Amino acid sequence: MIQTEEETRDGWRVVNVSGRADAEAADALESVLRAAIEANDKVAASFASLDYISSAGIRALLQAARAAQTRGSEFAVCGLSEPVRRVFDMSGLQHVLNIHGVLPC
């Protein structure tokens, strides 16, 4: 189960995601991110309050990132907690997602 809330900060539409990005929550996560990407040029998913992510959550992120690429939106992921960062590292996501740089979280 995930909870999301959105705000606009420094020109970014920030989607704050909390809870667990598991197989049950993956579709909801993808929908929320896609909707934000369709409506905004710069979208950041903030994972500071995300407790857990599995390959299903990673898949949702990759789908969102592809949607952003197609639309020409910027999409970033930031504020990774240590355990979530570990899953990102094990998944090789540092090569495909912008998870560094000047971001709003």
Place this chain on the structure above:
Amino acid sequence: MSELVTLTAEVGRFCREHALAEDVEFDLDLVLEELFTNAVRHGGCDGVSGAVRVALRARPGGVFIEFADRGEPFHPDQAPAPDLNAPLEERRVGGLGIHLVRQIVRNLHYERAAGWNRLTMLRPTNTEVPK
């Protein structure tokens, strides 16, 4: 997939009972979710009651994990290796779940017997365990 919620709750209970650290609980959740979703999505276990069995045992060097399912024969070596260096447009996520399992556990062993896939493995809790 509401069984995932049950699985997570049981892992939490096991970890509290054995005073296991949060990172151990995270890894057990991840390993079991990946194996479970594989069995449900690809193994034909979806909607089949009693098609998956999980056992956890706390041992001195780590947590011994046993995962069994009555799905199609599936050796983890059959999983496609994810191309972790591929650019976004070429990146496939197939095989990522098993890849994550392999990163986390040691001594992954598979056998097929009497219509069951049976996987055993260890999630070390001693950081000095060699990779």
